[in-house]
Amino acid sequence: MAELVEDRATEVMTVNIGPHHPATHGVLRLVVDLEGEVVRDLKPVIGYVHTGIEKSCEEKSYWKVIPFVERMDYVSYFFQMEAFCGAVERLIELEIPPRAKYLRTIFLELNRIHSHLVWLGTTALDLGAISMLWYCFRERDRILDLFEMAAGQRMHTRYFQVGGVIEDIPLGFEQKLREFVRDMPVRVGQYQALLDRNEVFLSRTKNTGVVSRERLLELGVTGPLLRAAGEPWDLRKAFDYLAYPEFDFKVPVGTVGDNYDRYRVRVAEMVESTRIVEQALDGLPEGPFIADDRKYVLPPRSELSTSMESLIHHFKLVTEGYRVGPGEIYYAIESPRGELGCFVLADGSAKPARVHFRDPSFVNLQAFRDMSVGSYIADMICSLGMLDPILGGVDR
């Protein structure tokens, strides 16, 4: 029998991590080649929660697509709605009223804070800071309460409609939101006090998962990951959409591009988002909250019992839906994870011929190999948390 030759120092072992593992933040499978504890190669395997949403959208009239696309990236549902509604509005050239723009901006920014809170809580949990999860989810709950107050749902609210928003904000909403806006910067300060001088957190995040800015751009990475590497690229500043040009806010950037910078950028973004919400609340214009085009927007409930025309419009919109003339559009917005683009192809019927989402998690995941190869397996887990992929958005 031949003697088994084994060099324990250089033996490469292939390990499967996931798809069901708490540290993968969803149903993500990683095939990792390990040499000791060092990652030598890595391949993400995705598709475990592919539900064919894009295909299903082709069978739905335009207004029924909205709740569908919300369920792709289930943490930033307002952004999915805005990407789709904004794309359709641009196809039919429907201008939305200023109040709707402001309301949308408020809810998008609240959603950004919510998304970053989920990220901070779960990522800190991966790094052993268990208490962070409870603190972050405490504030997240207040945001969900606000969503519930305005839309009736805590998640997947279907609040944005083509033409504006479904309902105006209720009485008492503004006061509750002002309390939140007052408290949130204090809470962010508390999170930083817990983490910024925490020896374990610092040594786990500093100088780990570094990828150069040039490489990130080649890989198409956008959002906080790119900004942490020092590139001040933010679609809210670069392109003119919703009410963003009217607000004063900063785009936080990092210097090194390591996991610590990624953490710092996102935490700073929470404060900036709070500022945007506050300014939007101060400047919230009066007026209609949804456009007044009866060919696309449901007539008010009160008119249905008095106006025959409204009843017909209502009936047509609810049964067939509105038709969108032939055309195609790619509309991109800045989601918490980067450039969220929505491609809609209209063929003149009441259903879209194709809906495609350029999901930032899907594209950003390509950088994970660059972040992790050559690092320890523990740093790989940290990098994955800082990458913040939402697998519902990756697989769609």
Added chain:
Amino acid sequence: MPDAPGLELIRGEIEAAHPGAVVDTGFAQERAVLSIDPAHVLAVLGWLREAPGQGYRFLSSLHVADYLPAEPRFAVHYELLNRGRVERIRVKALLEDGSPAATGPAGQRLPEIDSCVSLFPTAEFQEREAFDFFGIVFKGHPDLTRILLPEDYVGWPQRRDFPVGGEPVTFTYNERQYG
């Protein structure tokens, strides 16, 4: 977004270097669109990326649209972005259904186009997705396998002629029927 004369200048310069590359130009919903012959896709994308004064160095999105029953049927969309000037341009490579060279699992002819991973590494996942759902073969892609669907899946589900709800799903009440 380049304006109309700008787009015609781009067309003229590409035509001078690669005759027959540009099929059509146009504007659609806030976007300059350059429709091209798929045989020249790398030349056009490379020119838009490298030529002085162009510098569309960021590929925002690569996706496919199925224009059935129009001919050519497919188009691969490249949403290019110049971050310095904040300008977007869309390049559409129009693809006929089924070239003779490539064949799929059931002997089916698949449309083919050159992979742009060498120019834009970000296209790797997105080209795999396009292959997965539309059966478009990207020549020169390092690992052209299915990405979201199971590797043994047969068919190209996001094509317009692929039916929705065609697969039986087993529940307990119809277990005997579909078993």
